[in-house]
Amino acid sequence: MIASVLLQAGGGNMNSSIIMMVLIAVVFYFFMIRPQTKKMKDQKKFIEELKxxxxxxxxxxxxxxxxxxxxxxxxxxxxxxxxxxxxxxxxxxxxxxxxxxxxxxx
The missing domain is CATH 2.30.30 (SH3 type barrels.)
Structure with a gap:
């Protein structure tokens, strides 16, 4: 009985850790990766248009x-x-x- 209570408490902690990691990955994508790829596309387009x-x-x-x-x-x-x-x-x-x-x- 005590073991099942400990497993349930540990499982809840594990779920919140996974949710936190997913949130960190989403924030990292929108604030770091996405703007960098947009800037690279703009740079490439600008260079192609130079004459x-x-x-x-x-x-x-x-x-x-x-x-x-x-x-x-x-x-x-x-x-x-x-x-x-x-x-x-x-x-x-x-x-x-x-x-x-x-x-x-x-």
């Missing part, structure tokens, strides 16, 4: 204008007759969007 003449900023902070588009690289002109070849993954989405949007007047 010759667009202003970009690299992850390293180099500003320039795209002068040639390759399969997995860009030729970026950073000064008059100064060009560098960079991987497409080296373009910063946030900084490049900030450079291309006009400033609002206060």
């Amino acid at each position: 010759k003449g667009d202003k970009v900023v690299t992850i390293g902070g180099v500003h320039g204008k795209i002068s040639e588009v390759g399969t997995d690289y860009f030729i970026v002109e950073i000064d008059h007759n100064v060009r560098i070849k960079i991987q497409k993954s080296g373009i910063s989405l946030d900084n490049s969007k900030a450079v291309n949007t006009p400033e609002k007047e206060a």
Whole structure:
């Protein structure tokens, strides 16, 4: 009789532990995994839409204008007759969007 009471009490504790683990997994998904995959999709779409003449900023902070588009690289002109070849993954989405949007007047 005492053993059955102990098993029932332990079973309830086990169920609440499982529910807590599931809740933690759901919260982790919605606050960590989902936003990261959305950001990766936005980055990929942004890079695919870049074309010759667009202003970009690299992850390293180099500003320039795209002068040639390759399969997995860009030729970026950073000064008059100064060009560098960079991987497409080296373009910063946030900084490049900030450079291309006009400033609002206060």
